[in-house]
Amino acid sequence: MKSGDEVVDRDEKLRVRLVMEERRRADVYPADVLAEIDRIADLERPFLTAQELAADPDALRDTDVLLTGWGAPVIDAGLLAGAPRLQAVMHGAGSVKHLVTDDFWARGLPIVSAAAANAEPVAEMTAAQIVLASRGVPASRRRYRSERSLTAVGAASGTRGSVVGLVALGEIGRRVAERLRGTGLTLLAADPFADAGAAAELGVSLVSLEELFDRADVVSLHAPLLPATEGMIGAALLERMPEGATIINTARGGLIAEDDLIAVLRRRTDLTALLDVTAHEPPAPDSPLWELENVELTPHVAGSMGADRGAMGQLVAEELGRLAAGLPLQHAVERRALERMA
Secondary structure, eight states: OOSTTOOOOTTSOOEEEEESOSTTHHHHSOHHHHHHHHHHSEEEEEEEOHHHHHHOGGGGTTOSEEEEOTTOOOBOHHHHHTOTTOOEEEESSSOOTTTBOHHHHHHTOOEEEOHHHHHHHHHHHHHHHHHHHHTTHHHHHHHHHHHOSGGGGGGOOOSTTOEEEEEOOSHHHHHHHHHHTTSSOEEEEEOTTOOHHHHHHTTEEEOOHHHHHHHOSEEEEOOOOOTTTTTOBOHHHHTTSOTTOEEEEOSOGGGBOHHHHHHHHHHOTTOEEEESOOSSSSOOTTOGGGTOTTEEEOOSOSSOOGGGGHHHHHHHHHHHHHHHHTOOOSSBOOHHHHTTOO
């Protein structure tokens, strides 16, 4: 429903405008997704970037739904003043924290995030890394390069009986746990907000963060980056990790106190860090993370890449269809929930 007392005519198509960076637009909203949106609504053209919208503040004057993605505009008082008909914002990417303002929430509009679609490739890559780490593959790879002999197989092991600790059991943590069920791995999670019953259904035991680091052969981080979680993984926890353990971070680089991580990894060459994210991306050219043999860096590739991003646009199209039909949205983000999200 539109803001104020105006009632939406369901026989009239919603007018929709797409505003995001051009570089990834075709990935998030490929031709088949655009065709579906065109069927549901009047998708206005040309598509805009945030910079083009800023130069033409009247571009949203007749817009009912704002579709976005990477490079989306901040939804502040100025934007809202130029969009009097706006009914909803639908973001074809993950976090919406950087988009919303107090003025947005005051307007009472729903905002949709495609984070659920983005969670799938993150969970897929993370689960694969966990299985490889629990088999000792990173350590055996290092040893093989050093010894150049099949004796390096001694660093490998089987997964059965290995302990995996998930730091947070949110959208991605749950999906990782689902993928690891039936592998023979013992699953732990540290999450003060997790429901014990739901965790048990996933085959996960809830423990304290300290116990998780004491027991887990592989630790995987899935917590949001908040003031309370920034630098939460420091030397005290890292030193508790068992011999030969691995820490995986596909969440946010700021969760780890990076100087502590470097210091611990220098002392404990038995440990391995698989880092898809770092505090600064990329790390500084002189960062020891590039040189440490027990660190493997990837350039933030766990999320949706290339054609996989179309799943986020598809989610947006489906939500737009629900809005047009007067049905409840399935991926709307509430303000109070956003405080616990990345």
